């Protein structure tokens with residue numbers, strides 16, 4: 716697999732993954748000011764994720780650009796996965812563009828922790844040693860995402876400021892956690908959404924600063940892996956559980972004009988074509 720890279724039109728990309736985010740409920744609640752503004756001023760489309768509506772398979776599809784038939788992640792256990800033949804978007808970028816600097820920060824271990832199942836984002840130890848790959852690994856399952864999400868954001872802001880990676884993935888899970896605990900109609904789900912919205916704002920501001928200082932071009936992309944039932948929980952085939960979306964916002968460059976009928980496995984290709 717290869718994608719066209721053009722140094723002349725170099726744009727840095729950050730993909731923010733917000734687990735279990737029901738974007739329309741978030742916006743309607745009035746608790747997600749940044750997401751609301753971005754939704755209005757960006758490329759936006761709704762997207763349906765494949766079954767089962769579970770984080771393991773869904774994030775693996777979104778982050779590798781391959782369907783379950785190829786990556787073979789069908790649940791959150793990752794048994795018999797085929798990630799070796801479904802490299803993540805950062806690994807693909809590194810393979811196609813030797814000077815690329817990549818970064819990932821996440822608190823859900825299967826996405827990023829080399830000691831856990833997976834991980835979906837390859838550790839690329841040699842690239843870390845040479846300063847071409849940075850990872851920030853946390854465990855929100857143990858410590859809770861209300862604690863871990865801000866640590867992820869703080870690290871990401873620092874790396875954006877000091878390094879300015881060419882392609883990044885930053886992941887938050889507090890909304891999904893709250894949705895499981897108390898449903899998605901009212902209450903703590905929206906407290907978590909507001910907290911994450913402020914973290915997204917922090918990331919956005921750090922990108923705006925870089926753009927202001929050096930006219931760098933950035934593309935900020937936001938998506939989710941699934942929705943939730945009203946009472947909390949997902950995995951089934953309801954429209955509400957399958958509902959995802961793509962926000963893509965250009966900073967110092969135009970918003971992209973990606974197809975509105977984008978599929979989860981197509982997102983990586985569109986992102987890499989931007990670099």
Ligand SMILES: [Zn+2]
Nearest residue numbers: 735891895949
């Ligand atoms: Zn969940």
